Amino acid sequence: MSSKPKPRILLMHPILDPGPAILAEAAEVVEYSLDLPLDEAYIRQAAEGCVGIVSQLMDPIRDGVLSTPGLKIVSNVAVGFDNIDLPAATAHKVMVTNTPGVLDDATSDFAFTLLMATARRVVEADYFARSGKFKGWAIDMMLGADVFNATLGIVGIGRIGRGMAHRAKGFNMRVLYYDPQGLPPDAEQQLGATRVELPRLLAESDFVSVHVPLTPETQHLLSTPQFGQMKKTAILINTSRGPVIDEAALVEALTSKKIAGAGLDVYEREPAIHPGLIPLPNVVLAPHIASATVRTRSEMSAMAARNMATAVRGGRPPNLLNPEVKK
Ligand code: DGY
Secondary structure (H helix, E strand, O other), rough: OOOOOOOOEEEEOOOOOOOHHHHHHHHEEEOOOOOOOOHHHHHHHHOOOOOOOEOOOOOEOOOHHHHHOOOOEEEEOOOOOOOOOHHHHHHHHEEEEEOOOOOOHHHHHHHHHHHHHHHHHHHHHHHHHHHHOOOOOOOOOOOOOOOOOEEEEOOOOHHHHHHHHHHHHOOOOEEEEEEEOOOOOHHHHOEEEEOOOOOOOOOHHHEEEEEOOOOOOOOOOOOOHHHHHHHOEEEEEOOOHHHEEEEEHHHHHHHHOOOOOEEEEOEEEEEEEEOOOOOOOEEOOOOOOOOOOOHHHHHHHHHHHHOOOHHHOOOOOOOOOOOOHOO
């Protein structure tokens, strides 16, 4: 007796163990050709005949892809899902899932790493030491900014923003946060964080760290007027999404010394980085690696694969973003 063929799914990019085995048990996995551009028309073509797509944050999953006949689920291997048109998915009755929770600590760790590295000029100092310029200790060499006892402003107090506040406690920092949602008073007290409006946060913070999702409301949340409200000594950290910051305005603010520095993991037109950022010594640039630890990336892979496997078997995946699609 021949067994029923497994449903087909499209894997846009390789994922880490144990993800592939989880997928292979539930479905026939078709891999997206590495030679094809990440263009909607090509993705649509590759998705023909597939019930699911395992996507990543650089894959544009919009109406043209979501209208593929028979498509039931898009499982994004990321907590952010701004690469997917969620209302269009809901309209086409396609489930969308993400990977919340498993990357919070790695991302908060990295935001704090960028904060420390920028404040204490670690990358610049490393280049200096390697280049043979270090000729001996000097009282005024590589002076940076104090982190201990400084004021940290957290924009967006979700899980990763709260992780940042938690880490700031160890540095005895005063923590301000801006978030339209706010936290219950006991959570504020536990974190030692005070809710303020954005202008006050910008005016009083030595470090401003951004932890909001990209939505139409948060696009260019920080631009020329906001940089003008910050301290001249302030350092901006972004590990959320690039378009939350107006990158051209940031370059202008850094070059005209409206603010002192920036630590960035994400960019407005990723993977392109604004050319004005490249020569600036007061900027630390990373290639979107805040969640890149061995454990975190394999947990993200496993979670995305489990979301997919559950949906393919007819179940309701645990991290469903549009529950109205699957009653
Ligand atoms: C996400 O998951 O949204 C991050 O940007 C990558 O881990």
